[in-house]
Amino acid sequence: xxxxxxxxxxxxxxxxxxxxxxxxxxxxxxxxxxxxxxxxxxxxxxxxxxxxxxxxxxxxxxxxxxxxxxxxxxxxxxxxxxxxxxxxxxxxxxxxxxxxxxxxxxxxxxxxxxxxxxxxxxxxxxxxxxxxxxxxxxxxxxxxxxxxxxxxxxxxxxxxxxxxxxxxxxxxxxxxxxxxxxxxxxxxxxxxxxxxxxxxxxxxxxxxxxxxxxxxxxxxxxxxxxxxxxxxxxxxxxxxxxxxxxxxxxxxxxxxxxxxxxxxxxxxxxxxxxxxxxxxxxxxxxxxxxxxxxxxxxxxxxxxxxxxxxxxxxxxxxxxxxx
Amino acid sequence: xxxxxxxxxxxxxxxxxxxxxxxxxxxxxxxxxxxxxxxxxxxxxxxxxxxxxxxxxxxxxxxxxxxxxxxxxxxxxxxxxxxxxxxxxxxxxxxxxxxxxxxxxxxxxxxxxxxxxxxxxxxxxxxxxxxxxxxxxxxxxxxxxxxxxxxxxxxxxxxxxxxxxxxxxxxxxxxxxxxxxxxxxxxxxxxxxxxxxxxxxxxxxxxxxxxxxxxxxxxxxxxxxxxxxxxxxxxxxxxxxxxxxxxxxxxxxxxxxxxxxxxxxxxxxxxxxxxxxxxxxxxxxxxxxxxxxxxxxxxxxxxxxxxxxxxxxxxxxxxx
Numbered sequence: 001x002x003x004x005x006x007x008x009x010x011x012x013x014x015x016x017x018x019x020x021x022x023x024x025x026x027x028x029x030x031x032x033x034x035x036x037x038x039x040x041x042x043x044x045x046x047x048x049x050x051x052x053x054x055x056x057x058x059x060x061x062x063x064x065x066x067x068x069x070x071x072x073x074x075x076x077x078x079x080x081x082x083x084x085x086x087x088x089x090x091x092x093x094x095x096x097x098x099x100x101x102x103x104x105x106x107x108x109x110x111x112x113x114x115x116x117x118x119x120x121x122x123x124x125x126x127x128x129x130x131x132x133x134x135x136x137x138x139x140x141x142x143x144x145x146x147x148x149x150x151x152x153x154x155x156x157x158x159x160x161x162x163x164x165x166x167x168x169x170x171x172x173x174x175x176x177x178x179x180x181x182x183x184x185x186x187x188x189x190x191x192x193x194x195x196x197x198x199x200x201x202x203x204x205x206x207x208x209x210x211x212x213x214x215x216x217x218x219x220x221x222x223x224x225x226x227x228x229x230x231x232x233x234x235x236x237x238x239x240x241x242x243x244x245x246x247x248x249x250x251x252x253x254x255x256x257x258x259x260x261x262x263x264x265x266x267x268x269x270x271x272x273x274x275x276x277x278x279x280x281x282x283x284x285x286x287x288x289x290x291x292x293x294x295x296x297x298x299x300x301x302x303x304x305x306x307x308x309x310x311x312x313x314x315x316x317x318x319x320x321x322x323x
Numbered sequence: 324x325x326x327x328x329x330x331x332x333x334x335x336x337x338x339x340x341x342x343x344x345x346x347x348x349x350x351x352x353x354x355x356x357x358x359x360x361x362x363x364x365x366x367x368x369x370x371x372x373x374x375x376x377x378x379x380x381x382x383x384x385x386x387x388x389x390x391x392x393x394x395x396x397x398x399x400x401x402x403x404x405x406x407x408x409x410x411x412x413x414x415x416x417x418x419x420x421x422x423x424x425x426x427x428x429x430x431x432x433x434x435x436x437x438x439x440x441x442x443x444x445x446x447x448x449x450x451x452x453x454x455x456x457x458x459x460x461x462x463x464x465x466x467x468x469x470x471x472x473x474x475x476x477x478x479x480x481x482x483x484x485x486x487x488x489x490x491x492x493x494x495x496x497x498x499x500x501x502x503x504x505x506x507x508x509x510x511x512x513x514x515x516x517x518x519x520x521x522x523x524x525x526x527x528x529x530x531x532x533x534x535x536x537x538x539x540x541x542x543x544x545x546x547x548x549x550x551x552x553x554x555x556x557x558x559x560x561x562x563x564x565x566x567x568x569x570x571x572x573x574x575x576x577x578x579x580x581x582x583x584x585x586x587x588x589x590x591x592x593x594x595x596x597x598x599x600x601x602x603x604x605x606x607x608x609x610x611x612x613x614x615x616x617x618x619x620x621x622x623x624x625x626x627x628x629x630x631x632x633x634x635x636x637x638x639x640x641x642x643x
Contacts, residue, residue, distance in 0.1 A: 043509035151598060181366040181536065186581035186594030193591070208509065215583035215592070238585065252514035254539030256582055258566045267514045271479050 003070055004031040005202045006055065006170055011064035013047075013054045020277040024050040026226035027064070029302070032219075034169075037196065037203040039217030039234070041210060041249070045272060047226040048206045049093075052172040055204065056088045057081060068170070086116055089163035093175035095155035099147040105158055106143045109133070112165045132161040137191060153184035160191070170202045177212060189216060210253050214238055219308075222246050225275050225283040228302065232309040242311040245284045282314070290315060325356040327395075328530050329378070329498060334392035336370075336377055336554075343603045347373040349554040349610075351392070352629075355547075357497070358528045362541035362562075364578075365551035368599055371534045374551075375500045378532075379413055380404075397497070415445040418491040422503040424483035428475040434486045435461075435471030438493055445494045460489040465519060481512035488520070492527065502534045517544055538582065542566055550575055553600055553610040560635035572639050573615045609640065617641060 013025040024047040032038045040048045053059040055066050057073065065072045073084055089112075092098035099108055109129045119125050133140060136157040147155055156176060163171055173192070177185040193216060195201060207213050213220055213234075220237045222230040222245065230243040241247045248268040270287045281296035282288070288295070295314055302310040336348040348370050355361050365371050376382050378394055380401065394401040396417065401409070421427045429437055438457045442448065448456065458468035464485040475483055484504060491499055504520070505513040521544050524531060535541060541548055542562065549559035550572070558565065558572040565575070577595035597614040600606055606613055612622040621640050630642045 043511065153598070182581040183366060183577060183595040184598075186583075186592035187596075189583070190592055190594065210510070211583040211585045214585060248511060252510040253585065254514075254517065254537065254543045255585060256538035256542050256566070256579065257586075258542055258562055267518055268511055269515075271481060271512065 004067075005034045005069060006030075006032045006204070007065075007067040008055060009065040009067070011051070011054060011066065012062045013050050013059060014062045017276060022276050023226045023278055024275065025054060025061075026278075027299075028223075028226075028228050030221055030228065030231070032170075032202055032204060034202055035196070035200045036218045037205050037216055039213035039220040040204060040206045040223060041208065041213050041220060042223035043208060043249075043272065045225075045275065046223045047275075048208075048223050049174050051223070052090065052174050052204060052206050056090055056170075056172055057084075058090070086118075086166045087168050088170045088172070089166065089168040090172040090174060091156075091159050091163050091176045094179055095152055095159055096147075096179070098159055099155060101147055104144050104146055105133075105138070105150075108147075108158055109161045109165055112162060116166055118166060128165070132165055135164065135195070136161045151184075152180050153187060156180065156188055157191070160188075160195070164195070164199075167199075168201070170204070173203055173205045175207050176205075178207065178209065185212070192216065210250065222249065225272060225278065227283055227312065229284065229313070230309075230311045231302065232306070236306065236309055240306075240309075242305050242309065242316055243284075243313045244288045244290055244315075246311075282312070325359070327354055328357045328359075328397060329353070329355040329532070330393075330395040331374070331378070332393045332395070334374070334377065334394065335390045336373055336382065337388050337390050338383070338386050339388060340386065345602045346605055347387075347554055347602060348377070349605070351551075351554070351556055353549060353556060353559075355498070355530055355532060358524075358530055359547060360524055360531045360533060360545045361547045361549060362545035363532060363534045363549050363551060364536065364538060364541055366536060366599060368602065369551040370554040371551055372502055373554075375419065375502055375532065375534055378500065379417060379419060380409055381419075411445075414441055414496075415494045416496055417498045417500065418494070418496040420484075420487050420491050420499065420501040420504050423507055424480055424487055425507070427487055428483060430475055433472050433474055434478070438471070438486070438490050441490055441493050456493065460493045461486075463492070463523070464489045479512075481508055481516060484508060484516055485519070488516075488523075492523065492529070495527065496529060498530045498532065500532045500534070503536070504533070505540060506535070506537070513540075520544060538578065550578070553605060554602065555610065555638065556636075557611065557638045558636065564635035568635060570635075570637065570642060572611075572637050573617050573641070574611050577614075577616075609638075 008028055008030050011025055011028045015022040015024055028051055042048045054061045061074055066074050076084060106129050109132055110125050113119055113125055113128060119128060138157050177188050196203060205216055217234045220234050221228045224245050230246045241250050268287050273286050280298055282300045285291040285295040300312045300314055302312045303316055305311045305316040331351055331353040334348050334351040338345040338347055351374055363371050377389055389402055435457050438460055439453050442453050442456050457471055461468045461471055466482060466485055505516050508516060533545060545562055547561055548565040549556045552574050558575050580593035583592060595614050600610055608624045609622045609627050612618045619640060627638050627640045629636045629638050
């Protein structure tokens with residue numbers, strides 16, 4: 001059986017806050033196979049970025065395991081972790097803030113190569129930088145430019161080149177296209193998909209944009225207040241969403257077509273409740289149209305609802321059918 | 324018969340600094356009838372916000388200059404009005420909702436005081452009447468009136484945007500300009516706000532100019548659509564014209580091709596190659612020609628005119 005490249009088991013990250021413990025990630029178990037893309041969707045504050053950061057140990061987990069090729073990297077010491085960094089990289093959301101304004105494009109891309117001592121010879125490093133710039137579609141004439149001279153799309157290409165510089169196996173993409181205009185966003189998405197095909201990369205793609213996530217992902221996990229409420233192959237999730245939150249999320253997307261104009265959409269009422277010391281039970285229950293008292297009693301786990309389809313909802317644990 | 328409320332004719336706006344001249348608007352023509360909802364779509368830097376600011380004459384002083392054109396509002400040319408006359412129009416007959424609900428409220432005043440301020444400035448009402456109007460406005464946008472004593476930081480993003488909408492509507496304006504009103508909000512909250520705006524449109528019959536980059540939002544609530552590129556309206560028409568007609572400006576086609584499709588399976592997106600032109604150095608001829616897949620010889624030299632068929636207008640040499 002194929003071993004997943006990345007696996008998390010009951011991963012938790014709590015932050016201390018003056019009013020109590022903030023449950024940013026609360027027991028997330030996921031798997032990503034090699035060469036696949038797992039999309040993580042959710043609204044602001046649902047813990048998707050924190051999850052990405054905990055997985056590559058930019059933040060220390062409170063509890064749980066992260067297995068990379070079967071080994072728990074949360075137990076690694078500093079040196080072991082240092083070697084691991086070459087395998088896992090991250091592309092950040094804001095291309096304006098994630099590049100050092102005082103470094104030129106070539107210095108930014110060369111830095112991870114130097115830090116990890118992959119190449120020592122200056123000429124070799126330069127050759128590698130040139131090649132990376134080609135790979136991500138940056139013109140050679142820009143090699144000595146500073147980030148402020150470039151537009152958002154080009155800056156994000158630098159971010160991608162920097163992540164690729166150490167030839168990682170796994171990349172966490174934290175909203176890499178959210179700050180870009182649609183026409184530029186499409187260019188970057190195409191680039192990322194081409195790179196994945198060429199280099200066999202594995203992505204964890206974090207976004208709040210459902211149409212982007214559907215386009216790029218093989219599998220999608222929907223998060224709500226720190227928990228994964230539904231997980232399914234991309235097509236299945238969109239054709240047959242099970243969890244009431246997923247349903248509401250999907251029906252909230254404004255589609256660029258007139259076909260559904262005037263149809264009444266199911267809009268969920270209310271807003272996300274506080275993640276600080278959340279009460280037991282389903283986190284979505286206060287907004288859920290199907291909620292009963294039972295939903296508030298204990299936490300609800302992901303239940304197998306189809307072939308590879310999992311949902312954390314009481315409606316599906318006892319042979320309830322989707323409406 | 325529908326009456327024209329706003330008619331922008333051949334509007335040119337420059338931003339002039341010591342070093343350069345940014346040509347933000349280059350001949351914008353736009354018409355909006357009473358009670359209609361028009362979506363103004365375009366990418367960053369297309370001139371959408373500049374168009375809105377010039378209607379209210381809120382362009383940065385001494386830098387943003389209207390060099391040519393007229394903005395007729397209810398028959399009067401706004402570009403010729405004096406500051407005092409404009410003040411009677413702003414907030415009363417035309418009001419505006421800004422993009423970022425977090426920064427457009429005053430953090431040291433309660434939301435009730437902020438709504439009351441607008442009413443006090445424009446209407447001659449006594450304290451009690453103002454109070455009841457504030458309550459009425461809050462209830463209208465779905466906020467319990469008792470929350471008027473709270474400060475902006477006590478509200479969530481979606482609620483703040485509702486407060487701003489309440490404030491903008493409190494003098495029953497004839498025209499509401501909304502600049503990316505839902506961009507900063509999450510989708511489920513966006514859906515709530517959009518639904519509310521649509522209901523309000525039916526209830527109050529206010530005309531609305533909705534500025535957005537999201538074609539999905541436009542499809543949902545707009546009657547008419549205008550698409551901007553490099554300071555020009557390159558295509559406009561009814562929602563049916565833009566979303567369902569066969570002929571389109573190549574930029575519109577590119578814009579639709581860039582959006583991942585939620586219904587059908589697509590393998591690759593078809594983005595528009597290249598970047599927006601630099602507004603300090605716009606290309607000759609059609610401004611889209613360096614990125615256009617159907618560029619012809621004439622496009623490089625001659626600026627295309629509008630071609631009008633009934634309600635649908637396209638600015639492109641492909642259509643004669």
